[in-house]
Amino acid sequence: MSGQSQRQLDGVIESAEPRGLFRVKTDDGQMVTASVSTQARRVTVKFLPGDRVAIEISPLDPSRGRITKRLS
Numbered sequence: 001m002s003g004q005s006q007r008q009l010d011g012v013i014e015s016a017e018p019r020g021l022f023r024v025k026t027d028d029g030q031m032v033t034a035s036v037s038t039q040a041r042r043v044t045v046k047f048l049p050g051d052r053v054a055i056e057i058s059p060l061d062p063s064r065g066r067i068t069k070r071l072s
Helices: 038-042
Strands: 007-017 021-026 031-036 052-057 064-070
Touching (some): 021 064
Antiparallel strands (some): 007 052, 021 031, 052 064
16 A cells, blocks of 8 residues: 545536536636546435536545545
8 A cells, every 4th residue: 555645626517427527626726527426426416517526636646536425
């Protein structure tokens, strides 16, 4: 285990991509390609362009992330 922490950011889904990926624009203007976390998949959360979401940014590749939940 590397012990690297993941950054938590909020953003808006810009578009849905093939293979269950989404383009998310974070509040600081960064574009991230994100997949849906296993926990969000388990409770059948639907994500659409325009939804506000919370994402975890990968410490190894800052252009990739994981959607953890949909914000209201």
